[in-house]
Amino acid sequence: MAATADRLDKGLDLYLQFREERGRVQVQESDLRRCGYRCEHCGLALCNEELVRRAIVSPFGTRRAKKTDGLKPHWNGADELRWPTMDHDWPVSLYGNNDRTNLKVLCRACNEGKSDFLTWEQTRASVGLPRRTQLSSTGSLPKELFYTQLRRSPICIESGQSATSTELTVRLIDASGPLVLDNLVTVASSGI
Incomplete structure (x- = not known):
């Protein structure tokens, strides 16, 4: 193939796209205002x-009282799981950029649950076998399983509300069943 001006321009564009430093982006107050001070995934x-x-x-x-929810990792883990973070919709590890159109405000639990996956079908919760703790009724819900359930069903099955207006959590369909995707539904959480 001959080097043409068009090919050289495209090669340079590709180089410029991938040479950009892709580090952490700090949450700004303007980001929080834009998303209504809610995690854009779980609300x-x-x-x-x-x-x-x-x-x-x-x-x-200020939050009225510490909440507990066995199926919401935000409430059962460290307080840091509720801190706001900037998530790259197209992951940095897959050459996503730091452009504001590629960023969302997610709580740390959702950001860690998302990891560097593009779709919920790629997440460990969808493609792998459940962990031993997920099969026991005493296990707590892993962040990636919580994230995947909300990603595949982002609206409360009872009220039709989404993360833009309420906090979402998950509930077991069969309370004695295992903590796996097929036994989870998305519901609105109570209060703040």
């Missing part, structure tokens, strides 16, 4: 506790 209300490190005041104020 987690980002209250003052989650924003104190950024010196930003949440319109939701």
